[in-house]
Amino acid sequence: MDELDPVIHQPTRLRIMMLLSGIREADFTFLLKTLCLTNGNLSIHTRKLEDAEYIETTKSFQGRMPRTTYRLTELGRARLREYWDALDAIRFRAVPDEGV
Amino acid sequence: MTEQNDRDSLRKVCSLQEIPKWAERYARNRSLPVLVNLGLTAAIVTVCIAFTLYAVESKVIALMVASIALNAVITAGTLYLMISGRWMAIIHWPDRVEGIAIPASPSPERIRRTRRFDWVLPLPVIAILVIAKVLDVPTQYWQPMAAIYVVPAIVYIIGRDGWTEWPYLLWPALYLQHAILVLVGVKLYIGVWYMDVFFPLGVYAVAGLIAAHIYSGYALRKLRDAARQCNRETSDNG
Numbered sequence: 001m002d003e004l005d006p007v008i009h010q011p012t013r014l015r016i017m018m019l020l021s022g023i024r025e026a027d028f029t030f031l032l033k034t035l036c037l038t039n040g041n042l043s044i045h046t047r048k049l050e051d052a053e054y055i056e057t058t059k060s061f062q063g064r065m066p067r068t069t070y071r072l073t074e075l076g077r078a079r080l081r082e083y084w085d086a087l088d089a090i091r092f093r094a095v096p097d098e099g100v
Numbered sequence: 101m102t103e104q105n106d107r108d109s110l111r112k113v114c115s116l117q118e119i120p121k122w123a124e125r126y127a128r129n130r131s132l133p134v135l136v137n138l139g140l141t142a143a144i145v146t147v148c149i150a151f152t153l154y155a156v157e158s159k160v161i162a163l164m165v166a167s168i169a170l171n172a173v174i175t176a177g178t179l180y181l182m183i184s185g186r187w188m189a190i191i192h193w194p195d196r197v198e199g200i201a202i203p204a205s206p207s208p209e210r211i212r213r214t215r216r217f218d219w220v221l222p223l224p225v226i227a228i229l230v231i232a233k234v235l236d237v238p239t240q241y242w243q244p245m246a247a248i249y250v251v252p253a254i255v256y257i258i259g260r261d262g263w264t265e266w267p268y269l270l271w272p273a274l275y276l277q278h279a280i281l282v283l284v285g286v287k288l289y290i291g292v293w294y295m296d297v298f299f300p301l302g303v304y305a306v307a308g309l310i311a312a313h314i315y316s317g318y319a320l321r322k323l324r325d326a327a328r329q330c331n332r333e334t335s336d337n338g
Contacts, residue, residue, distance in 0.1 A: 015119065015327055022120025023127045023201050030199025034123075034320075035327050062192070069200070 004090075007052045008083045012037065013045045017072065017080050020055060025071040046070060054079055115329040122323035127203035128265050129316035131309040137191045138306065148174055198320070206261045214260040221257070224249045229297070240282060240289040243296045247279035250301065267315040271308030275300060 008014055015035050020026060032042050049055045054076030058069045072080070148171050155167035181187040192200075205211075225246055232242045254272040258264050278300050282288050289296040 018116050018119040019123050022123035024204045025202050027200040030201050033199055034324055
């Protein structure tokens with residue numbers, strides 16, 4: 001499979017997916033600060049990932065503070081693996097052209 | 101999506117693949133809430149004990165009454181904070197700055213399996229202390245005797261779930277070093293067996309937590325570097 005998933009291929013969404021793939025879950029603040037995004041930007045991209053069912057969102061309260069956490073779904077994990085497989089395939093094809 | 105775009109995306113592969121690794125290391129070593137919890141508890145207990153001892157030694161009735169009142173107020177205040185959930189809010193104040201990342205936990209089956217016999221873990225320590233008492237071993241050697249079991253037991257506790265990381269190993273390593281120093285004649289004991297055996301255990305546990313906290317800070321910097329480098333590369337690509 002050489003076609004890259006356009007939902008994951010977008011750089012910000014790819015970074016969100018990669019970050020979530022290393023842990024069980026992260027909250028909005030952690031993604032915001034670590035990936036150096038704006039509130040709006042992060043909201044838009046997490047919404048797209050949620051619509052594709054690659055991540056799941058949980059809204060709760062910690063004391064009086066609202067808290068939104070995100071975690072990668074099994075589908076998201078599988079799609080991310082396929083994405084890297086596809087990228088590896090492209091890389092393999094690209095090697096002769098780059099003279100490596 | 102053109103072939104050129106695909107090739108451009110290859111440039112950011114390296115820094116991207118660093119992201120999950122450092123995210124996991126950060127989350128697994130994040131011990132700051134535990135340290136805040138321990139620090140707060142220690143501060144409260146220290147204030148209570150210090151004031152009570154001072155009042156008892158002064159033999160002034162008014163001070164003793166004041167110490168009882170202070171202990172009652174502090175206990176009531178602490179209970180209120182715990183029941184109202186504010187204690188947890190205080191402990192987790194660093195989360196408001198950094199955010200929260202929770203490491204992937206081992207499966208519940210694995211946790212059940214590895215922790216089934218946890219109640220047995222303290223028993224050999226008691227057996228060692230009883231043997232030391234029966235054999236009339238000088239109290240300064242009780243800690244090295246206990247270390248024979250305690251060090252591998254802590255290493256087992258740290259590694260059993262595959263959840264924690266190497267900075268926590270500073271805890272058993274320091275306890276072992278303490279035992280060796282006592283054996284070679286360094287005076288690291290006060291002659292009260294429970295203080296000599298258990299106090300270093302607590303102190304070195306805090307040292308392990310601090311080491312984990314420092315490493316989690318390093319991991320967070322590496323994670324942010326990887327994430328931002330990848331962001332820059334993307335911007336360079338237009």
